[in-house]
Amino acid sequence: MRATLILAALVLAASTLPSSAQTVSRESDITHIRLGQRILVDDGSCPTGQIKQVTGTTLTPQGISTVKQCVPRRGARPN
Template identity: 50%
Template structure:
């Protein structure tokens, strides 16, 4: 019989899995991004960055009209770990 600790660990695992999937979203146009949240990152493959890079749009600041996006080109392979 699973205990509370086992259920809690399972729920944490599910939460981490869904958070990782949300951070890995990619679209082909910046206009396809809807309801960008504070801290959320979306990769945009629209060809506006140099070869080997992709545009990252992130919810950087909270303004009076909502989340203000920040844009930068990052390596397609991601940061080295």
């Protein structure tokens, strides 16, 4: 019974998370990032058809460290 309640709470929490990443035009526009959060940066630094993704990965004494990588762009580029 207890395991079922915990599983139900996890499913509910996962379903309330935003399904798409936030998009900014410059990496300097990222002021706060949480662990596991993904922010897309549309600054033109990645090859055609890709966009830079910044992900909060680990907690360090200096704050949250990030990983930057180019990922496939989904959908049309906003004008």
